[in-house]
Amino acid sequence: MSYSINGFHDFYTVLSNERKIGGVIEAETIKLRSGEEFNSPVFTNVDYSGSVFYSIGFITDKGVRMIVHVNDISTIISPVHKKVSMIKNEHYKSIKIHEKLMYLKRLYKADQGAFTKPFLEEAKLIIEDIGIKPLENDKELSNELLFKDNVIKIA
Structure with missing residues (x-):
């Protein structure tokens, strides 16, 4: 199991159905507009209102929990839905x-x-x-x- 994630709707679907489908979403890296870059982030939450996604939560490989406004994200490289046993974080x-x-x-x-x-x-x-x-x-x-x-x- 390693399925590519194609957008915030996929993030939301996987995270809201975690108990039924298992696994987590992990990316290779996430880079913020400020220049900060985090390796192997695992995404834990996506917030939205109506049809607009406004924040995303993740845990870095160092164990730091972050909630970031979607406008502050520069790139998310290779987000993948994978089994817990397969994650690098x-x-x-x-x-x-x-x-x-x-x-x-x-x-x-x-x-x-x-x-x-x-x-x-x-x-x-x-x-x-x-x-x-x-x-x-x-x-x-x-x-x-x-x-x-x-x-x-x-x-």
Whole structure:
């Protein structure tokens, strides 16, 4: 999964449907009019009113959270929708993996071992998004999942 993002409408669609489709939007670089340039920004929010987009939020590779008016953006180079496990921004990757692991644990507790179809679909999406390695390292989840040759079996 690596889909090019073609405009702010794509940014908004991906960010507002994150739970259904997974992944994040990461660009190679973003350059502001002031000359500041940030590598591997991950976009977290796009604000709009009516049909006019006015600000965009992102986290830099150094962990700085920024909200910038769209008029202050000079260029966004190669924005791509990709899985969390594939992003270069290590700071955001660790935050997002932790969030998704916590959410997966809550799903397990809420489902109580019934393994309903909606649970399985959502668990599969999360696992595909973050990869197997974080699951293997989590003691609580590793008891619930069976690992064999990079294949996971739930229950």
